[in-house]
Amino acid sequence: MPSQIPAIVQDRVSPRAQEYLKKIEHFVETECIPADEVFEAQISKDPVLRWKSYPPVIDDLKKKARSQGLWNLFLSKTHYSEGAGFTNLEYGLMAEILGRSQTASEAMNCSAPDTGNMEVLAKYGNAAQKKQWLEPLLDGKIRSAFLMTERFAASSDAKNINMRMREDGSDLILNGTKWWSSGACDPRCAVYIVMCKSENNKSTEEFKQQSVVLVPANTPGVTVVRALSVFGYDDAPHGHAEVRFENVRVPKSNLVLGEGRGFEIIQGRLGPGRIHHCMRSIGAAERGLEYLIARVNDPARKTFGKSISEHGTIRTWIAESRIAIDSCRLVVLNAADKIDRGDAKSALKEIAMAKIMVPRTVCDVLDKAIQAHGAGGVCQDFPLARLYTGIRTLRIADGPDEVHLAQMGRNENSRAGQLISKLKQQEARREELFRVYKIEGRSHL
Numbered sequence: 001m002p003s004q005i006p007a008i009v010q011d012r013v014s015p016r017a018q019e020y021l022k023k024i025e026h027f028v029e030t031e032c033i034p035a036d037e038v039f040e041a042q043i044s045k046d047p048v049l050r051w052k053s054y055p056p057v058i059d060d061l062k063k064k065a066r067s068q069g070l071w072n073l074f075l076s077k078t079h080y081s082e083g084a085g086f087t088n089l090e091y092g093l094m095a096e097i098l099g100r101s102q103t104a105s106e107a108m109n110c111s112a113p114d115t116g117n118m119e120v121l122a123k124y125g126n127a128a129q130k131k132q133w134l135e136p137l138l139d140g141k142i143r144s145a146f147l148m149t150e151r152f153a154a155s156s157d158a159k160n161i162n163m164r165m166r167e168d169g170s171d172l173i174l175n176g177t178k179w180w181s182s183g184a185c186d187p188r189c190a191v192y193i194v195m196c197k198s199e200n201n202k203s204t205e206e207f208k209q210q211s212v213v214l215v216p217a218n219t220p221g222v223t224v225v226r227a228l229s230v231f232g233y234d235d236a237p238h239g240h241a242e243v244r245f246e247n248v249r250v251p252k253s254n255l256v257l258g259e260g261r262g263f264e265i266i267q268g269r270l271g272p273g274r275i276h277h278c279m280r281s282i283g284a285a286e287r288g289l290e291y292l293i294a295r296v297n298d299p300a301r302k303t304f305g306k307s308i309s310e311h312g313t314i315r316t317w318i319a320e321s322r323i324a325i326d327s328c329r330l331v332v333l334n335a336a337d338k339i340d341r342g343d344a345k346s347a348l349k350e351i352a353m354a355k356i357m358v359p360r361t362v363c364d365v366l367d368k369a370i371q372a373h374g375a376g377g378v379c380q381d382f383p384l385a386r387l388y389t390g391i392r393t394l395r396i397a398d399g400p401d402e403v404h405l406a407q408m409g410r411n412e413n414s415r416a417g418q419l420i421s422k423l424k425q426q427e428a429r430r431e432e433l434f435r436v437y438k439i440e441g442r443s444h445l
């Protein structure tokens with residue numbers, strides 16, 4: 001039984017999933033983690049060439065992983081008959097292991113944003129769209145990007161999305177600027193899943209004015225303007241792109257699900273995807289804690305006469321990190337289990353809780369690991385700085401913390417009327433009991 005399965009969910013993990021977990025753990029520890037630095041070294045230092053090719057180590061890992069059946073593990077059979085067939089809870093445990101390495105997710109064709117995009121195509125695409133885009137994505141031959149956020153719109157409120165889409169005969173014409181389109185710089189990225197606002201949409205319902213369209217990356221009028229950096233990292237050759245659309249023409253048949261169905265699609269896309277991000281983050285935290293423990297026990301590094309691990313503060317950090325990681329894991333698995341027992345909609349509260357709690361907590365664990373490494377922690381000699389910056393972005397990507405907190409706070413607060421009346425009833429009963437037992441005054445309370 002792989003070590004990270006909490007006892008409370010053990011009976012929810014099938015023997016087949018347990019077998020896969022063992023294989024994945026072995027592959028990640030022995031193949032992917034050692035390949036992470038090779039991946040970095042194979043990215044060209046030339047500012048132009050670094051965007052033009054992909055590190056060959058990835059293709060080798062993909063071949064090896066696929067030959068062992070470690071491929072497309074994220075896709076459930078509910079939406080695609082050829083899916084791996086794991087539950088969200090089972091895949092969550094797998095995603096945690098993948099999150100320990102920079103290369104593991106792609107090696108097993110389980111990396112964002114492709115996983116979410118493949119789910120969109122599997123769930124909402126028609127037969128032709130599946131044939132053209134889903135099949136090569138599942139085969140790991142191409143990659144994809146999801147374009148919702150806009151440079152000139154506060155995009156945490158997706159109703160603000162402004163990219164124009166108008167009909168012209170049997171075609172659609174798109175105009176606007178997207179940014180933070182992760183993966184759009186990748187030379188293998190062949191298709192964009194784009195959220196637009198329909199010019200001719202007369203719906204008065206504000207959640208029915210957006211549509212999702214498939215745009216081949218090489219369509220005339222599409223320009224990848226630049227790559228945005230994340231705390232100074234350009235994440236080449238994947239990249240986070242600003243993409244300009246100038247009179248981009250695609251056939252109407254590229255609409256997914258139909259006009260005005262955009263919100264339905266993005267909601268379906270983000271639910272389980274958030275769980276995957278959270279579980280990968282927990283893998284990153286475990287890795288950070290491993291580095292922390294190893295570093296503070298390095299016999300060559302003593303301060304004030306003792307090993308760094310013998311200082312009380314450091315032991316506290318180790319304990320606090322273990323508590324934080326194990327708590328996060330339970331919160332995420334609870335959300336995954338709720339999705340499995342119903343659907344993403346019925347698990348909105350649990351998903352939001354995980355989405356808020358995990359990146360914050362993992363940032364704190366990684367911060368401790370960085371601190372324990374002294375100056376080494378912030379440089380390229382350890383993976384900690386990169387892990388930290390990646391996880392920090394998750395407090396913004398897929399909706400900032402504050403939006404999820406506002407929504408959760410509103411829902412929780414809606415119990416106010418019910419709670420006030422319950423407290424009043426208890427108060428009345430208490431007064432009654434005071435009278436029965438002839439208790440005077442309230443100083444004992």
Ligand SMILES: Cc1cc2nc3c(=O)[nH]c(=O)nc-3n(C[C@H](O)[C@H](O)[C@H](O)COP(=O)(O)OP(=O)(O)OC[C@H]3O[C@@H](n4cnc5c(N)ncnc54)[C@H](O)[C@@H]3O)c2cc1C
Nearest residue numbers: 146147148149154155156180181182393397398399400402
């Ligand atoms: C590394 C990275 C990768 C990304 N990848 C993608 C991608 O592939 N595709 C894509 O479409 N987008 C992507 N994004 C964009 C991301 O989803 C958006 O940045 C996010 O939705 C927030 O939108 P915004 O940046 O426009 O912030 P704004 O909407 O301008 O919000 C700014 C801030 O306002 C505050 N705020 C907003 N609403 C509330 C509220 N209700 N209550 C209190 N405070 C509030 C929050 O603090 C928020 O951070 C990525 C972002 C990052 C950092």
